[in-house]
Amino acid sequence: MTLLQVKGVSRRFGGVRALNDISFDMQAGEIVGLMGANGAGKTTLFSLIAGNVAPSAGEIWFDNNRIDGLAPHQVNRLGIARTFQIVRPFANMTVLENIAVGALYGRGRTMSQHRARERCMQILEEVGLADRSDMLASALTLAGRKRLEVARALATEPRLLLLDEVLAGLNATEARDALDLLRRLRASRSLSIVVIEHVMKALMQLSERIIVLHDGQKVMEGVPAEVANDPRVIKAYLGEKRGAEHP
């Protein structure tokens, strides 16, 4: 079934057009990669979908509900969760308390704090933060905070997860662990994921389909192999001259 539909979405900030007429569909259960140079509009697109920002034009539909213009918590209620490119942990709360916020409020639920705690411990086990549950979020390493960000989003039990550069800033080992974690999480839940990533290899490995943005426009979409060889993509990433040299 079609889970997410982005139709002709644009967003301006003052005179700058961050996104211009973006359209794509997403089926339930897919992992879609979102690719593009800095400033291409990827995070803006996430903000539009998640409700942090409203589009200047266009519509966004999620599971047959129109969601553009809704407040973030309303979007979450319908089943979308996102992480932020620069992580936003609740610094003065413990890891457990951070996740508890997601568990207590996610999807508009009202569950008792006791049950929420249990749910949280489960998630903590899954993401490998169980031994740090009592630690203040501000004391975690970057890798830990990234996990926390994902765990917190998962605690809301979303159907669509928007991951914004979860691998940025991680070393090779940490990144590999993170990728494994994502695959495991996806396998254990019926989760659809859109992932923004700069680490090209990871994006290619993870995604079933990739959408390429450049300067706020959608350049193309396709399976990883198509995208890697597409001349427009090569031009956008590597420049004109190089593009002429590579097949």
Add this chain to the structure above:
Amino acid sequence: MDTLLSPQLLIAALVLAAIYALIALGLNLIYGTMRLLNVAHGEIMMLAGYVSYWAFVRLGIGPLVSMIAAMLIAAILGALCYLTIFRAVVRNRQLAARLESNSLLIFFGISIIVQNILSIAFSADPRSYSYLDAIIPVFGARVELNRLVVLAIGALATAACVIFFRYSRLGLAIRALIQQRDAASLIGIDAEKINLLVFSLGFAMAGLAGSLIGMTSAISPFGGFPYTISAFIVIILGGLGNLAGGLLGAAVLAFVEIYGVAATSSAYRSILVYGLFIVILLIRPQGLLGRRAA
């Protein structure tokens, strides 16, 4: 209604605008560069006013001379505040996370302390002195000379500041710091030294304003608060941190105040002023000239 067009009112509005412009500049400097909310601004003004008062009444020195001393004292106080308190606040990550609220509270503490020190030193009664109060006819209005002097000095000081910020290297550095703190320090602008300078300068301008006010109105230890509020209204009108906007805001507030009161009655002054304040905050919080934060 023809009194509304009188030159009397116009001069009054201009004098008030000059005072507000000075206050706004000082407040905007400190907020713009360090995001600190100086709610003790009015108290610094009163302190300066008392310095000039004391100099005049006890030592016979005219305020036109003592205002230099008042500015210096205010500047030193500013430097002290920065070095002992605010440098640490800006550096400390926990405190900096809630910088505006914390600075508000700290400055509020400072204002209480200054108010009560002044109260001990001079008692709580309002003080005033007469200086240059000969009446001068100007364009058909009859204005006290001291008000004209206030207008002249206020305008001069404001102009000097504008020139400084536009054309001097230091002024440029300060403006750069206001626009983009992190980027500015990356290109070699010594943020710490500038912070110190900005604090001293901001306080000095409050000092000048206070000294000038003492010439035309009564001062009291607890009389600073209305000026602080007016100062905030002015800088919010103009956009927080926007130096040029502060000047515009000063003019707008001064004119609304003087003409509004003339059209209604002095009882409505506060309602007009606060009403304007609320409307601006709700409709256009970035001020008349500010840019909306993305």
Add this chain to the structure above:
Amino acid sequence: MSKKTLIETILAVVGVVFLAFAPWFVGAYWLGVLLQLMSWIALTQSWVAFSGLSGYVSLAQAVFYGLGAYVMAVLWQQAPIWQVLLLAGVAATILAVVIGYPALRVRGPYFVILTLGLSEFVKYIVVAIEAATESSGRLLLGTPDPEILYYLLFGLAVIASLLTFWLSRSRWGVGLRAIREDETAAATLGVPVAFLKTGAFALSAFIPGVVGAIWVMRTTYFEPLELFSPALSFSVVTIAIVGGSDQAPGPILGATFIVILSELLWARVPQLYLILLGLLLISFVLFLPRGIYGQISALQSGKRS
């Protein structure tokens, strides 16, 4: 039950019993002091319930307090006191919703200054109304005995404390604290930020309204410039900072500390008392931002950091 909770519960029970029987054995002067203490506790607990938890520093306490007093002054002896007290609280709550809905859409420094501006605005409107109706201050004759006022305020202080206690432990408390930490992230996690903020703000206005209505009976004189004074708002904030602005015992400790200080210094050297207050505020913000109780709590819970 942990040792800390046990100690706190015992202290609370002892305190409540002592305060409940206080009018029997303290003289008129000390009853007055306790009246002040109860007022500050009630006012500050209400402030903490909203501002402490959400991080939105509000300087609007004075306007809720003043409005409550105004309601009592205007309706004096025109309705049973109980009804008027209730009405005072309701009026304050309505004002909070009216103010809160637009005000809570602005963040950070704007919100603080806006609440201050709104308080002053309402104050001067009341002053203008009073001037227009040509009443220069209203006198309340035949007010209840101090003992009755004391029990009313004592009851309010207890209710306010219980409210903050409950709220800070509830799911709503978690949501408010999430807002304090990072409002955008909280919203993305499903926290209904506008609803929570406005609700807590409205809730935090009710008790100050009633306190104002009671206090004007104590002073028997309604003077808007005094009753709407921003000094009250700032005092509440100071008490919260000193005592602790995150949980219920904080305001109790803070108010007690401040009232004791006030008793020691006010009569002799009021300016010195205020200077000390200013120094305290600065010191606590710089070195002990969690307040006395917050610090004790943090040391005890041993959160790893």
